[in-house]
Amino acid sequence: MSNLSQYEIEREANIARNRLLLEQLELKQAVEGIAPPKPKAGAAKPIQPAKREKRKRELEEVQPRRSSARLRKSVVDPNETPAKRRKREKEEEEQRLREEQEKLEREEAARQAQRPRHNKLDLISLVEHGPEEIASLSKSMEAIPKESTQRIGDFDDFAFEDSKEDERALADLKERMGKLVVYARAKVTKSRVYCAAYHPEVTKDLIFFGDKEGAIGIWDARAPPDENEDDDGEVANEDREGGKYWRIQLHWPANAKSSVSSIKIDPIDSHNIYTTSYDTTVRSLSFTTGESREIYSSDNLVCCLDVSPSGNDIWLSDSLGWATHLDPRESKSKARSYGLSDNKIGTISINPTRPNFICTASNSRFVKVWDVRKLGKIVAELGDDSSATTIDFHAETLNEYMESKKGRESMRGEYQHNKSATAAFWDPRGRQILSTSYDDRLRLWNLDAVSLESGDPFKSFQPFSQVRHNCQTGKWVTLLKAQWSRNPDVYPHFTIGNMNHSLDIYTCKGDLVAHLADSRRYGILAF
Structure with a gap:
């Protein structure tokens, strides 16, 4: 004799009816029928970004937690003398003024962080992964002669009479x-590309990209990729990023207010580029000196x-x-x-x-x-x-x-x-x-x-x-x-x-x- 309640009996009956209904509808075969088709032979996967080691950052100094002034007040001694009371009130007032000054300094620092930078900038501090990538970037630029190879066309070139x-x-x-043919593919910048410039050096495919958030992407499209960049064996070689690239946060702040609007290669110095930005500045970046300086605002x-x-x-x-x-x-x-x-x-x-x-x-x-x-x-x-x-x-x-x-x-x-x-x-x-x-x-x-x-x-x-x-x-x-x-x-x-x-x-x-x-x-x- 079953010990199940009436509710439990009805529940078991509903489960049995639902299971029978699913079997009759052949739901498993229906699901398999609407599954996405397998990719055709030769169809390419989205580009697989190279795995990059995250830059090690020093832990920020922990700021003391702020607390309510009411809670910080000590219990007033009912037997407190007038001299002690004046001393206590003076100390509390000095503490309040120090806290207000610290607050103003923090707010000013936050405002400064959102303003364009007009000072000279060191390339090491601008590259996405700092000193870890400066060596490879310098090596790539050293292969390019400093004297520009850019040539000017002649006014009468390709003006044929015949x-x-x-x-x-x-x-x-x-x-x-x-x-x-497509030789290489890569996601060179993190944000939308606003401008690009192709370096005139014929021995390399070196392209500079400016993105929406003030960063410069430098892509050496024909450079052999590092062996340890991607160890995922399931990704086909043709779907990996090609060449090498570096990202430089040249303009600041890193948002749409600093979009890089144009890039130009210096026609007399192949190791120098000019950039303009919506942060209202024009900068010159030299890979020889490793400095970026403002030439106009x-x-x-x-x-x-x-x-x-x-x-x-x-x-x-x-x-x-x-x-x-x-x-x-x-x-x-x-x-x-x-x-x-x-x-x-x-x-x-x-x-x-x-x-x-x-x-x-x-x-x-x-x-x-x-x-x-x-x-x-x-x-x-x-x-x-x-x-x-x-x-x-x-x-x-x-x-x-x-x-x-x-x-x-x-x-x-x-x-x-x-x-x-x-x-x-x-x-x-x-x-x-x-x-x-x-x-x-x-x-x-x-x-x-x-x-x-x-x-x-x-x-x-x-x-x-x-x-x-x-x-x-x-x-x-x-x-x-x-x-x-x-x-x-x-x-x-x-x-x-x-x-x-x-x-x-x-x-x-x-x-x-x-x-x-x-x-x-x-x-x-x-x-």
Whole structure:
């Protein structure tokens, strides 16, 4: 006879009915039927980051726990004399003042930690894993000659009179593109990449990346990886990170307020790079001295930087439409700023063969070409006070100067896009300009020597080619900016990212040459 209660009997019956129902529905086979399919042969896994030893940090000094002033009060002696009472109250007041002072010091230290750094910085303190990685980074940089190998194109290169010569050069470019393969992949920075620069040294594939949180990623894509970087035998070799990379927290604080907006390799010193950041600073990082120093600071977000082939002229653009000229050999107080636009100037580019010309692209929809020799005459017109700080020429002053006979030639040409012009760059020959715009068009200009050498504004400044391209990156994707290839030995071409996780390569005439894509959409790819 069963001793189960009525409730327990009904419970056992329900369990039995449910078990029978599951067997009838063949739930096990149904689950197996909807299981995810096995990966196809050849399909790549997401990139597997290399295992890195965490940097050993010294334990912070434990701060004494704070307690309530009410609880800290000692029991008052009812027989306390007036003299003892005054002494006790004085000690309590001194303790309160010390605590308030410590609180203010902690708050000030926290504020200082969130401000940009303007002092010189030691490379050892900036590298992610400190001294542990400085040795390998120094070894990689020592393999590069200090004297720059970067070459400038000739204005008349690839300007063929015979169409057959042009076809042969184009065929050679297509053949080169057809041989490209993915050589290495790696997650070089922790945050979204905002800018990149390819080192001109031909014996290495050395690329610099600037990310959203003020860090610089340096990737030696062809370097053999360390044997102890990844000991996971289950991960296929082709899915591991390739090459070696280092991360440097160059700008501070490490958040979106310090996004690295541009990187440039010094054209006369291969061991030096320039960076601009939304922390309003411009820094020079030397791998020879192991120091990073500030060469300029602004009141606005610095958007772009370009360096002349001589290395003696640097032009910056910022979020309020200012363009600033620096000479790195002089003090930052010698800088000259010009209000060239009413809106943000996203890019500024120096003509490599005629450095007296710069072009700007701004949110005012305009791409403009300026002759900086004429802009420099404003100083002579208004007088140069060498003892003053940075001289700012506001838009009103500039417009007044441009209405004069001497200033009319300062702006040589302008073109208005249908929407914001996000980028405009000179090609390596200094004869073409390429622009990117939010109106989903890539535009190409071709300028002849006569127009550039003349002192008059261009008779016509209209693009000869327009290419449709989706540039609607939105808020969460870095702006697409078409970039020229800096190699002067190949047929002129440019590259731009595609919203379909690929790269489009076009000729200097606007014809599509190659569409580079890889199914493994994680990390940075090297071809």
